[in-house]
Amino acid sequence: MAKDNKNFFKTKNSWSEIKDQLLGCYLTPYFQKVLMTGQPIFYVDCFAGKGKFDDGKDGSPRIALQVRDGCLSRTTLGNGRGQIDTCFIDLNYAQELSVNIADFDNANGRPNVISGKYEDKIEGLLSGKRGVNVFLYIDPYGIRALDSGLFDKFETYGFRTLEMLINFNSFGFFRDTCRVMKVDYQNDEALQDLDDLVEYEPTKVSATKQSEDLLTRIAGGDYWKAIVTNYNEGRINGFQAEKRLSAEYKQRLRQRYGYVLDMPIRLKPGQRPKYRMIHVCDHEDGCFLMAQNMQKRKDELFINVQQEGQLSLIDVVPTMTSTAENELVTTDEIKAKLKEHLARFSGDVRITTLLATFVNDYGLLCQFRMIYDILEEMKSCGMIDIERTPAVTITGKQSAFWEETKGKQIVIRRIKP
Numbered sequence: 416m417a418k419d420n421k422n423f424f425k426t427k428n429s430w431s432e433i434k435d436q437l438l439g440c441y442l443t444p445y446f447q448k449v450l451m452t453g454q455p456i457f458y459v460d461c462f463a464g465k466g467k468f469d470d471g472k473d474g475s476p477r478i479a480l481q482v483r484d485g486c487l488s489r490t491t492l493g494n495g496r497g498q499i500d501t502c503f504i505d506l507n508y509a510q511e512l513s514v515n516i517a518d519f520d521n522a523n524g525r526p527n528v529i530s531g532k533y534e535d536k537i538e539g540l541l542s543g544k545r546g547v548n549v550f551l552y553i554d555p556y557g558i559r560a561l562d563s564g565l566f567d568k569f570e571t572y573g574f575r576t577l578e579m580l581i582n583f584n585s586f587g588f589f590r591d592t593c594r595v596m597k598v599d600y601q602n603d604e605a606l607q608d609l610d611d612l613v614e615y616e617p618t619k620v621s622a623t624k625q626s627e628d629l630l631t632r633i634a635g636g637d638y639w640k641a642i643v644t645n646y647n648e649g650r651i652n653g654f655q656a657e658k659r660l661s662a663e664y665k666q667r668l669r670q671r672y673g674y675v676l677d678m679p680i681r682l683k684p685g686q687r688p689k690y691r692m693i694h695v696c697d698h699e700d701g702c703f704l705m706a707q708n709m710q711k712r713k714d715e716l717f718i719n720v721q722q723e724g725q726l727s728l729i730d731v732v733p734t735m736t737s738t739a740e741n742e743l744v745t746t747d748e749i750k751a752k753l754k755e756h757l758a759r760f761s762g763d764v765r766i767t768t769l770l771a772t773f774v775n776d777y778g779l780l781c782q783f784r785m786i787y788d789i790l791e792e793m794k795s796c797g798m799i800d801i802e803r804t805p806a807v808t809i810t811g812k813q814s815a816f817w818e819e820t821k822g823k824q825i826v827i828r829r830i831k832p
């Protein structure tokens with residue numbers, strides 16, 4: 416039974432907390448990095464909500480504005496060079512939102528609040544932003560507004576960079592595809608109790624050409640039909656179908672954007688993810704930063720919520736870790752994949768490029784720390800060289816940093832296969 420949308424903002428639930436943490440923790444390094452370039456930023460929260468939940472907790476607009484103010488107050492650029500324009504769109508709560516973020520109308524700029532539909536407003540807002548760094552936070556209730564044609568268009572607008580963080584309700588989407596193809600899913604545990612977020616705004620679909628076209632527009636193709644057919648034939652179960660659907664959805668986004676990462680969000684181990692947060696961008700730095708952020712959030716989630724204080728297999732077996740998909744993977748398996756990945760680069764490769772392309776291809780398998788250890792091991796076996804610039808620290812010691820920041824660079828060079 417669909418829930419009343421009005422209840423969404425009564426109390427902030429754990430699902431919303433996780434989303435906002437992922438967003439807030441990413442925005443700090445993102446704003447900082449882009450501000451360093453001296454180029455303007457345009458941040459749009461496309462489904463902004465009220466700004467504040469009724470229990471007093473901050474919603475995504477206030478979280479982003481706090482980060483904006485924090486970053487602008489710390490930026491070392493001269494006056495007037497750091498610019499973050501913000502815009503918040505909401506169909507139902509624009510007025511309340513304006514009141515709830517009024518305290519952010521300050522020297523850093525007035526947040527622009529727009530009443531209306533994202534799908535009607537966004538093109539007008541973005542059309543004059545050539546050369547600007549654009550970030551879109553896309554957090555709808557359901558999937559209806561996720562028009563892939565719009566995502567394709569954004570890529571042609573000539574932004575300096577574009578990043579999107581999308582809440583993709585993959586289980587809700589798969590259920591809708593079953594409905595449209597008249598495939599029975601009622602007894603499938605993967606699709607049971609799609610409560611909370613899913614039910615806040617179920618897309619109304621039926622076995623009609625119109626609904627079929629809607630799903631194809633959202634998916635950016637009709638690849639979903641083959642997945643539902645396989646599911647109906649019993650070749651894959653509901654969990655596998657959701658995973659395949661998400662994988663193909665990401666692959667579709669990669670037709671336009673170089674880097675697509677996702678993090679399935681679940682609250683308990685073994686539980687199916689509730690939805691996926693998908694990060695899309697066109698440059699390696701964004702992908703690298705988001706991968707780091709997703710890893711940190713995933714580990715916090717494991718410690719605080721999922722494990723409920725209990726030790727898991729990965730705590731007692733040091734050569735094993737758990738992927739973002741909650742699958743166990745050994746160090747040897749990661750090592751093999753990394754070797755295979757390195758072989759794709761004919762010459763030297765910067766560490767940020769290596770890691771961003773690795774997570775883009777294989778997903779979030781492990782912490783970057785584990786990859787650094789594997790690279791050290793490969794170096795000691797004479798398989799690769801790791802060249803840092805500067806090679807020595809100011810105190811004359813060998814440099815040991817792993818992250819490329821301004822003036823610091825790491826090149827990985829293959830010596831033998």
Ligand SMILES: C[S@@+](CC[C@H](N)C(=O)[O-])C[C@H]1O[C@@H](n2cnc3c(N)ncnc32)[C@H](O)[C@@H]1O
Nearest residue numbers: 462463464474475505506507532533554555556
């Ligand atoms: C999941 S809530 C967003 C929550 C928000 N990100 C937060 O953390 O506080 C989705 C919001 O989208 C709004 N909405 C629904 N349809 C919309 C549309 N087509 N365009 C813009 N906003 C829409 C709803 O009013 C609701 O406030």
